[in-house]
Amino acid sequence: MDEKKRQKHLQIMEIQTWEVRKSEQIKGADMATHKRKKAVEEEVKQPAKATSKKAVTLNQEKPIAELTWKELEEQVANCTRCDLYKTRTQTVFGVGNRQADLLIIGEAPGSNEDKQGEPFVGRAGKLLNSMLHAINLSREEIFIANILKSRPPNNRDPKPEEVAACTPFLLRQITLLKPKLILAVGRIAAQFLLNTTEAMGKLRGQEFTYGPYHTPLLVTYHPAYLLRAPREKRKSWDDLQLVVKRLEQLSHK
Ligand code: URA
Numbered sequence: 361m362d363e364k365k366r367q368k369h370l371q372i373m374e375i376q377t378w379e380v381r382k383s384e385q386i387k388g389a390d391m392a393t394h395k396r397k398k399a400v401e402e403e404v405k406q407p408a409k410a411t412s413k414k415a416v417t418l419n420q421e422k423p424i425a426e427l428t429w430k431e432l433e434e435q436v437a438n439c440t441r442c443d444l445y446k447t448r449t450q451t452v453f454g455v456g457n458r459q460a461d462l463l464i465i466g467e468a469p470g471s472n473e474d475k476q477g478e479p480f481v482g483r484a485g486k487l488l489n490s491m492l493h494a495i496n497l498s499r500e501e502i503f504i505a506n507i508l509k510s511r512p513p514n515n516r517d518p519k520p521e522e523v524a525a526c527t528p529f530l531l532r533q534i535t536l537l538k539p540k541l542i543l544a545v546g547r548i549a550a551q552f553l554l555n556t557t558e559a560m561g562k563l564r565g566q567e568f569t570y571g572p573y574h575t576p577l578l579v580t581y582h583p584a585y586l587l588r589a590p591r592e593k594r595k596s597w598d599d600l601q602l603v604v605k606r607l608e609q610l611s612h613k
Contacts (some may be wrong), residue, residue, distance in 0.1 A: 446509035454505030468508035546582025
């Protein structure tokens with residue numbers, strides 16, 4: 361990207377000046393514990409429980425881990441694996457290129473996403489788009505999903521049992537997608553994916569792995585947080601530079 365364009369995107373992100381990191385500390389630490397992995401593995405083996413009227417016509421015997429994209433979309437749309445189906449308008453499956461190198465994982469749909477059925481379409485989504493543009497990527501080139509496919513009422517934090525119920529869907533998305541890199545946005549997504557209570561300040565700048573293929577995973581701030589704390593945008597720019605660097609390296613592997 362030429363310098364003028366980059367300046368424009370940095371302006372959109374309201375970043376005045378920046379420095380590209382010379383070296384990043386990358387550790388290959390996978391923090392997911394054996395116990396949590398086991399619980400999720402067990403969930404994955406279970407057929408999707410779908411009890412809505414429409415779901416009765418779906419193939420409920422097939423384990424989530426064997427579903428095609430189309431079947432997975434149908435199972436998600438009709439999912440009643442946790443109580444969030446009672447309050448959601450619709451599920452938010454995820455959007456983007458199913459051959460994408462980069463998978464962005466957020467927390468859960470908010471009210472705009474619940475209405476539109478697409479992740480990151482509100483104010484935070486607009487900032488996410490600008491952040492992507494700043495590194496020369498568009499929503500259409502990557503895949504964006506959330507840990508939860510249904511909106512928690514009043515945007516409360518996801519409950520562990522909701523995450524456990526929804527994780528097999530995310531794992532299947534990852535298996536079908538086979539991204540080269542995952543970017544977890546926000547504390548909640550990062551902490552659930554990595555099964556840790558570490559603060560964001562400790563998680564950013566490190567590389568972890570996640571999912572069936574031990575996909576490299578980086579962490580950055582949630583755009584909604586950046587809207588509240590614009591000073592942190594400079595750090596998120598550092599994180600994005602690391603994303604670019606790793607995508608470049610991983611595409612040559
Ligand atoms: N916040 C998220 O984490 N995901 C969305 O889809 C929207 C807002």
